[in-house]
Amino acid sequence: MGDTRPRMSAREAISLATTPGSFRVLPPPPEKAGADVDGPLTWHGYDAMRSQAACRTGEQEAVVCGTALVGDTRVVLMSFEFGFLGGSLGQRAGDLVESAHVFARHHRLPVVSLIATGGSRMQEGMRALSQLQRVAQQSARTRAEGLPQIAVLRDPCTGGGWATVGAGADVTLALPGAQVGFAGARVRPAGASDGHYTAEAQWSSGAVDALVTPAELRDRLGLWLGLLTRGSTKPAPAPYALGRTDLPTTGWEAVLRARHPSRPRAAEYLDAYFTRRVLISGDRAGGGRDEGVLCGVGEHGGRAIAFVAQQGTDTRPAGYRTATRLVQLAGRLSLPVLTLVDTPGAANDPQAEREGVGGAIAGLFEALATAATPVTTLVIGEGGSGGALALAAVGDTWVTPDSYFSVIAPESAAAILKRPAGDAPDIADAFRLRPQDVVRLGVARGIRGAAGEGATSDVENSSDSALYEAS
Known part of the structure; x- marks a missing residue:
């Protein structure tokens, strides 16, 4: 599966998943004052890379966070932009994800993640990798509050983004044909078949709940959210018997x-x-x-x-x-x-x-x-x-x-x-x-x-x- 084919943007994914016109971007958290030039590693040209990515995609970071309606359910939505440095997680992306979870908990909203990421951002080194701990902590806090989390795996979904936001969701849906796996295309073992790193393979192995086409995504998400957000404490009544009603003698x-x-x-x-x-x-x-x-x-x-x-x-x-x-x-x-x-x-x-x-x-x-x-x-x-x-x-x-x-x-x-x-x-x-x-x-x-x-x-x-x- 090649890396050069056109991929869905973050905003296109939002349009597929939500009620038209309902998406509202969340206010971003304040940026850290006096940030290092070219990031924590002073990676030469990193600031220029981010500026170019912003001009190319129209986004300020690799993840877009906001609220939207999916069916009748209001949600906090996180949509990754692969065109922004491969949808990678860095310090600022971690800030946005954390802020989205805090908002979800404060307003008692479920969280939907539309994921397309290559993993952690190389130009920020261990600072980027540590965002996985941060994301996992926020997800755990949201889960402890009894709020559902649904992940939708787009193409590609690899590395830490798959291992935290994707695989860690309560329900994981995937678009057919998407690359899904911990190993990205450039770091897989020699001779490994691309067929083992697909949404279909992950579904077969039990890591994905369902394959959902783009055309049915909005309805399927709406159905899931409509059911997962309607908890109650009353026991389920036992179904009526459908077969014979006479009792066996032996x-x-x-x-x-x-x-x-x-x-x-x-x-x-x-x-x-x-x-x-x-x-x-x-x-x-x-x-x-x-x-x-x-x-x-x-x-x-x-x-x-x-x-x-x-x-x-x-x-x-x-x-x-x-x-x-x-x-x-x-x-x-x-x-x-x-x-x-x-x-x-x-x-x-x-x-x-x-x-x-x-x-x-x-x-x-x-x-x-x-x-x-x-x-x-x-x-x-x-x-x-x-x-x-x-x-x-x-x-x-x-x-x-x-x-x-x-x-x-x-x-x-x-x-x-x-x-x-x-x-x-x-x-x-x-x-x-x-x-x-x-x-x-x-x-x-x-x-x-x-x-x-x-x-x-x-x-x-x-x-x-x-x-x-x-x-």
Whole structure:
């Protein structure tokens, strides 16, 4: 990917992302009196370089900061100008970024960064590099205030700008084809393929949440901001059951019903529950993405609710880590969480072990145990062992009539107990894994009924019908 192709300017990026005419430049912070000629390193010709860059771009620095409307949400916006010394971070750019974050916190506004940068400014040496600490500190303070931060990766996004503003955002979007990576084009290892340093590659590896074309950027940003800025403390209601409403008579019947290919899956539940939703994607740890776990934020009943939904596959380490990331983000932004459990169990192949499946599950257990916002769980299919329990809320877990929850799959239990595979149905009965059994054992609050059913949960009552809860 060459460095000579035309690139989007800071103002063009602002026009793509914001409501036309809404952008207002923030007053710049005072400049340091008596600044050194040619910068802190007295780099010969540095002042002339900056003057030429200003004349060429019409900007006074490598980042333009202001406020704007994106959809219905007012934001603080930082747009990098690559034409100004490669969009590099120096002392003055750090001043502007810090001032923008201070303004955002004072006015309780989310922060959107439109990034196109080659990294730290060489002509300022370590003074420039130290701006990364400064930017990270400001970002952390904004995050601690419960204000969302969204990054949009333009071309290019490399070096410290990627490692702080880009990769450190709550949600990271990228324009297709953009160069994205810690190493810029001129300092990559010999023989390294440019294909490893693209937005698409970062999305595949789990570092970018979504690829967004310029034409859809404004709408996508508006949707994200509209959801992330609507926190509440009220728990998410459990979805209504979409499948069968009669209860299984045996444990093995419960297992077979949960495994039936026509049984409603997570996508159907999410479609029925949310009027609109967005997805985060990736564990931000190099483990990639788990297609079997859907994580994101949606709108239900006029409220924003974060969700994690298993899709009936063995859950991989990346899935658990992405879920952990979502739960932690929900806690910071005061979003209630809904989890949908449906997995035979955690992936246990050699690759999953190398990727740290045990640690990934442990991290999610801890995230749910310490969640800062209420978590609601509905078991919609298979609830296999710790791989399923890791997504279950403590004290607010519900089950559907075509689900089961078990310490382990009956077939695996037969193998562990050195019993014939044909004993699995008897073991399923012994495990008391039917939805009504799970309620009586105190693991679930009740069985979620279909929409319109009027029943109450009463775990003390021996009647199966009394274990339903439809409201």
